[in-house]
Amino acid sequence: MSDPVIEIKAVSKSFRRNHVLREMSLEVERGQTFAFLGRNGAGKTTAIRLLLGLLDRDEGEIRVLGLDPTEQPLELRARVGYLAEDQTMYGWMRCAEMLSFIAPFYPTWDHELALKYAREFEVPLQTKIKHLSKGQNVRLGLVLSLAHRPELVILDDPALGLDPIMRKQFNRDLITHLQGEGRTVFYSSHLLYEVEPVADQVAILDQGQVVRQCDTEHLRSDVKQIMLGRDAVSLVDQGSILDQRPDGPEMAIIVEGAEAILDKLQREGTDHRVVDLNLDEIFEAYVVGQGETEPVASTNR
Amino acid sequence: MNDLTQPIRSIWLSLFWKEWHEHKWKLVSLTALCTLGLCLFGLSGPHSLQQGVHAIAHFYAMLAGIFLGMSTAGRESSRNTLPFLQSLPVPMWQPAAAKLLVVLCTATLPILALTCIYCVWHTFYSISGIDLSQSNWYGPNNKFYNWGISNWLVATILSSILVASSLILWIAAAGANRSDEIRAGAIGFLIVCLIWLPLAFGLNIADKWDLPMLKYWVGILFAAAPGGVAFVGTGYGSQGSTDWWQNFLPYLESAIVGHGCVLIWYLRHYGKAGPGTSRTDGKTLALASSGYQYLAPPMRSQLTAIAWKQVRETGPLALLAIAGVLLLTTISHFTNDYQVCRHNLGETLGGITASVCFFVTLVTGIGVFLEDLKPQVDQFWRSHPVDYRLWFGVKFVVGATILAVTFGSLMLLALLLSDRSLFGGDPHPATAVGFTGLVFLLIYTLSMATYCILRQPLYAAVLTFGLLFAGIIIPQLICHHFFDTTLPSQAKLPLLLLSQVAATFVAWKAVKNNWQMGEI
Structure with missing residues (x-):
């Protein structure tokens, strides 16, 4: 039975003449790790701000944990853990002061858990925030976003700016930890190789629209x-072609709905070879490919 | 210059172009503020013009000196653009010098504009047959009478420019690399006071024990102190003796050498790693390995948490204000000619508290949401389940309370020292105290509202001054022109309360509407 934690239906958002989101739709099921992918400027952060009620949508409908972010922002934020990209906090506070300060805003805050996380993530509690390194700053942000045991954790490119080893650790340890606790994780990123091993579902955002949403495994088998x-x-349906380029005497085409197309080519007796793609290549085909794609609704294709 | 299809040809042009774009609206707003002030004086009658130029030029010099100085020192850090500036392949003294030059022009041009407007007005009245030299202000009792009107104008303008420039340089040097404008201004102000204090003592000792040589040398040092150069010039300018230049030269040399040293210090230190800019260092690493054991219990309520935060943000400024008032009172008490006694000390403390309270109230009002409304921090606190109404209300009330306690204590001390003579002439001293408190509350709220709207400290200060000017003078003018009377005293309190409600509402709306989020 469907138990969506996030439902976005035909949401649009513009800043003056700049249309950032155009009738965007997606759904995230409870307990999933959901990778929200898009290039820089695709509208990921705006979508997240809409989810938290930090911005008002122009059109459409949003429900997060069954709540409307515009109508009940405080109730919603109390149940969500959010870590922004390049999060800036009050530099004059010590880490311990920050944890004590934030605690009363969350009815479910667990100070013991905060201390446990702070120890696990090696956050120097007596150090002022302005003296933290990038990695320590991210880890403090994580403690703040997890210590109230949120039902939904929204991570907006949190590993941005960390070195490659720390990024790997972050994804492997943290996401695995959250998955182990059964939390829903909404992970926004533009680096696919990082989310590929941990994501259950993937949505690709391009120019303000979700151009594809489905299971990670299904996406890999569907796009070839x-x-x-x-x-x-000419035998291939033009609507299925995401990208095409000449490769010597042949054409290299990247298609979605590969199974049906391969069946058809086999029936026609056409010579062809199939190449498996990783998520990076699939993502690239969707966002910079030279085929034609239509935005999708929040259904798996 | 806006159409940058071609690269800018030199480093200096490029730096000046950047600074010009960052300061052009400051220049416009400061010029508008001066012009508005002069126009309001002018509307009171042609003979008020000269008084207006004198008052505005000197008041503006102090205002521009402090606010442009703190902006020069702290703006790049506050906007987090300092690392970008540091990454440019030029020595840091070049951006620092470009910034200082443009800021000095920004401070100077409004004074020159003021002069031009006055000259036009003066010429217009001369053609109309009104002799402004017959004004009460410019009469034989005025110390500038013997100067002639042209020389008076030059002296006024020159001294204003020198005071503004000197204060900018000192505050920019003292507050360089601080994390924001308010901290830079506070540190700069304290250092200025600390420099004045020993000089004031020196003058007092020289006067008391009749030591002309000491007085001479302290005077020389005073020329090098923040803003001191203008006072020295004024003092010697009125002598009119033939060896004027000979007497004046040592003061000029002192001023040049002193300010030159400060300039060199500023150029050498601007943009270098300063307080709060270091990242993980040895100390941090040591703490990282040992300091994560203890975690204080969570705060009891949201209200306590927000109040604690506000006390931590406004408290240091209040303590600094107390230190500044006590320092300035000491300086003033020992440099004045009057008899050194408890009563006079109380009178001096009361006067200085009122003056400093005005500036500190303005700065505190701007500072209440200074950090909260920085783009990234704004997103941080709003993304937590924080009720902005509680956030706004607690911060507003706690900030105002800290100010009331700080300056209330100082005024109480002044009253006790002066044997309750501060409001002695008023038949209702309690009403006078209450009304004064409301005026300061309005200044606090107004500066908070302007910052929340503009989100730029300097513009907020200028707009607050403009609104205060307009709010004080326009009702008087309306009464004068339409009803041929002065503003009745019964109308002042309702007007004040109405302005208070309006300013609070505007500030609240500006905090509620997080416009920064709209920027992608």
């Missing part, structure tokens, strides 16, 4: 690169 003769390209 096919090498075939130039004349044979």
Whole structure:
């Protein structure tokens, strides 16, 4: 039975003439780790701000944990843990002061858990925030966003600015930890290789629209690169082609709905080769490919 | 310059272009403030013009000196643009010098504009047959009478420019690399007071024990102190003797050498790692390995948490204000000619408390939401389940309470010292105290509201001054022109309360509407 934690239906948001989100739709099920992918400026942060009620939508409907973020922002934020990209906090506070300060705002705050996380993440509690390194700052932000045992954790490119080793540790340890606790994680990023091992579902945002949302495994099997003769390209439905480029005497096309297309090519007896793609290549095909794609609703395709 | 299809040809042009774009609206707003002030004086009658130029030029010099100085020192850090500036392949003294030059121009041009407007007005009245030299202010009793009107104007303008420039340089040097404008201004102000204090003592000792050589040398040192150069010039300018230049030269040399040293210090230190800019260092690492054992219990309520935060943010400024008032009172008490006694000390303390209270109230009002409304921090606190109404209300009340306690204590001390003579002439001293308190509350709220709207400390200060000018003078003018009377005293309190409600409402709306989020 469907138990969506996040429901976004045909949401649009503009800043003056700049249309950041255009009828965007997606759904996140409880307990999933959801990778929200898009290039810089695609609208990921705006979508997250809408989810938290930090911005008002122009059109559409949003429900997070069954609440409308615009109508009940405080109730919602009390149940959500949020870590922004490049989060800035009050530099004059010590880490311990920050934890004590934030605690009363959350009815479910667990100070023992905060201390446990602070020890695990090696947050120097007696150090002023302005003296923290980038990594320590991110880890303090994590403690703040997890110590009230949130039902939903929203991470907006949190590992941005960390060195590669720390990024790997962050993804492996933290996401695995959260998955182990059964929390829903909404993870926004533009680096696919990082989310590939941990994400249950993927949504690709491009120019303010979700161009694809589905299970990670399904996406890998559904999107393939096919090498075939130039004349044979006409056999493939143009709407399924995400990207195409000449490769010697052949054409390399990246398609979605690969199974059906391969069946058809087999039936027609056309020579072809299939190349598996990783998420990076699939993402690239969706956002910079030279095919034509339509935005999708919040259904798995 | 806006169409940058071609690269700028030199480093200096590039730096000046940047600074000009950052300061052009400051220049416009400061010029508008001076012009508005002069126009309001002018509307009171042609003979008020000269008094207006004198008052505005000197008041503006102090205002511009302090606010442009703190902006020069702390703006890049506050906007988090200092690392970018540091990453440019030029020595840091070049951006620092470009910034200082543009700021000095920004401070100077409004004074020159003021002069031009006065000259036009003066010429207009001369053509109309009104002799401004017959004004009461510019009469034989005035110490500038013997100067002639042109020389008076030059002296007024020159001294204002020198005071503004000197204060800018000193405060920019003293507050360089602080994390924001308010901290830079507070540190700068304290250092200025600390420099004045020994000089004031020196003058007092020289006067008391009749030591002309000591007085001479302290005077020389005073020329190098913040703003001191203008006072020295004024004092010697009125002598009119033939060896004027000979007497004046040592003071000029002292001023040049002193300010030159401060300039060198500023250029060498601006943009260098200062307080609060270091990242993980040895101390941090040591703490990281040993300091994460203890965690204080959580705060009891949201109200306590927000109040604690506000006390931590406003408290240091209040303590600094107390130190500043006591220092200035000491300086003033020992440099004045009057008899040194408890009563006079109380009178001096009361006067200085009122003056400092005005500036500190303004700065505190701006500072209440200074950090909260910085783009990234704004997102941080709003993304937690924080009720902005509680956030606004507690911060507003706690900030006002700290100010009331700080300056209330100082005024009480002044009253006790002066044997309750501060409001002795008023038939209702309690009403006078209450009304004064409301005026300061309005200044606090107004500066908070202007900052919340503009989110730029300097513009907020200028707009607050403009609104205060307009709020004081326009009702008087309306009464004068339409009803041929002065503003009745019964109308003052309702007007004050109405302004208070309006300013609070505007501030509340500006905090509620988080416009920064709209920027992507």
